[in-house]
Amino acid sequence: MSFDVAVLGGGPAGMAAATEAAQRGARVVLLEESPAPGGQVYRAPPRGFVIRPDSDARAGNALRAALAASGAEVRTGCRVWGVGGGVLVAAGVAPAPFRLDALAPDGRSFHVESRALVVCAGTHERIIPFPGWTLPGVMGLAAATILTKAQGVLPGRRVVVAGAGPLLFAVAWKLVKAGAEVAAVVDLATTGEWARAMPALAARPDLLARGMAWRAGLRARGVPVLSGARIAAAEGGAVLERVRVSERIFDCDALCIGHGLVPATEATRTFRATHRYAAEDGGWVPVLDRDGRCSVPFLYAAGDGAGVRGAAAAPAAGRLAALAALHDLRLLDAPSHAAARAIPARAHARAARAGAAMARMMAMRPALVAAIPPETVVCRCEGVTRAEIEAACTDGATDMNQLKQFTRCGMGPCQGRLCGEAAAELVAMRGGGREKVGFATGRLPLRPVAMDALLGEFDYADIPVPAAAPI
Incomplete structure (x- = not known):
């Protein structure tokens, strides 16, 4: 099936991009691996689960409602394992429509084609190895977020939360509110780093106030917050029993840890788009213009997968990319494009300033690797x-x-x-x-998939065997 615009990823950037393009009359399809759009921050609970709504849930529900009303075709539970078309054609052949190969929830393989592709693939978590990090009970901050937000499950009864960035305090506070005992918060950032970030964070006083409330709430409950510290080791027998921080030891049955976020660039790398390394943006990111255009024609990237700027900036980035795609496809004339991009451009600039400050705090710390x-x-x-x-x-x-x-x-x-x-x-x-x-060359499959899902059913009689060569 062919569309004007395909959106890869249903986080806040992807939902906003698909909504913007569909509302303006384009034929749009959005492919998302989770059962519902939302991404990590706005993840929806499974059907039948009742989770107490918070500000993130309300923001996610608003984006999901707008997407549902936009007319975009939304396919959830679909694992996109392959990309093609665009510039990925035989030498000497003109660029073709973009192609996304995916597995449906029932295991059926299918593909969609589009004239433009907006990649909103989000991020994956960076965890720098340390002794004991493979013990059962050690998990990423993102995994803890999924457990608490989408499943209402605690990662443990007594938990140490460690790493860098605002997610550290968000996870710790949610665990406390959900009934876990947080033994300690171990923050890589120093008080000086937080102080230097304050002017940028002031651009989003709502987010700043929420973060300060998390920290104040943790301190009010007597949770130790160790600044400028790192996990030296996780220890235990068959499972995690304690963590070591310098000379201190904290007994615990779970360690939730994350050292920042890394943009998911598998798709843009596979298309051989130009990338650059920027530690302050999370690592390798596609080179983009101000509206999200990649170096490959009709390929766009938005959200944290294009450089970590946070969930608050992602919807505006998605709208800018969608508007650019419509303009490039000649579905939106230049004056209309200029007028339409003004509001999301201002919103993105405002939110991205605070997001950039947090991204710098989550940047790779070579000292962790050296240790x-x-x-x-x-x-x-x-x-x-x-x-x-x-x-x-x-x-x-x-x-x-x-x-x-x-x-x-x-x-x-x-x-x-x-x-x-x-x-x-x-x-x-x-x-x-x-x-x-550099980085590993982008190759298919983009995500692990079962061979039988791709090959289907066959036996040896179905395999063509060439005749033996004459002697």
Whole structure:
């Protein structure tokens, strides 16, 4: 089926982009892997679950309602595993409509085509390895958010929350409100870093007030907040029992930890769009113009997948990208485009200032990588340790593709999403920096999928066997 605009990802940017384009008469399809649009921040609870609404739930519900009324075709529960078309055609062939290959909730494979593609793929969490990080009971801040927001489940009874950025305090406060005992909040950022961020945060006094209320609420309940500190080790037998922070030990049955967010650029990298490394934006990001246009014609990116700026800035970014797509497709004339983009452009600039301050606080911290002990596993899927990565560098691996070839690091089911940042930083520490180390070449499938879902049913009689060559 062919559309004017396809939107990959149903977070706040994707919902806003699809809504904007559909409301202006374009044929739009949005593909989202979760059962309902919303992304991480505005994640909807499963059908039948009753979760007490908060400000995030209300904002998410408003975006979902607008999307439902827009006329856009929304396909949820669909895992997009392949992209094609655009510039991904045979040499000498003109660019073709974009193609997205996906699996439906029933396991059926299907594809859609569109004249323009807006990628709103969001982020994945960065966790820098430390001793004990593979113990059951250690999880990401995003995983804890999903448990509490979408399922109403606590990650543990006594929890340590650690890492960097505003999600740290949001998770800790939600856990306290949900009935968990938060043993400590371990914040990588120093009080000085927070003080330097305050002028930018003041651009969004509503968000600033909410963050300050979280911190005040935690302190009022006697939760220790350790600034400028990191988890030295997670310890226990078969499961997590305690965490070590410098000289202090906190008994706990869960550790929720996150060292920032990394833009999900698998799709834009596969299309060979130009990217740049910007630690303050979360890492590798596509090079965009002010409206979200990539270097590939009719390919756009918006939201945190195009550079971490937070959920507040994402809807405006999605609307700007949708308007740019409509203008480029000649579905919106230049005067109408200029008038329509003015309001979301102002909204994005205002929200992005505060988001950028938080993104800087969540940027990669090389000292964390330098502290990884040699025997610590970095790539959990393939069991690759720091020592093995260092040995590969000694043997001549100088970029991420070579590291994969030497060690299989990043070749497991997570496809490098969990280990890629730490591994790349370890290679970069040997000389050259992150730009030189680069990123793993974008390849299909973008997400792990079962082979039988793609191949269907067949037996050996269905396989064409060429006749034997004459002797």
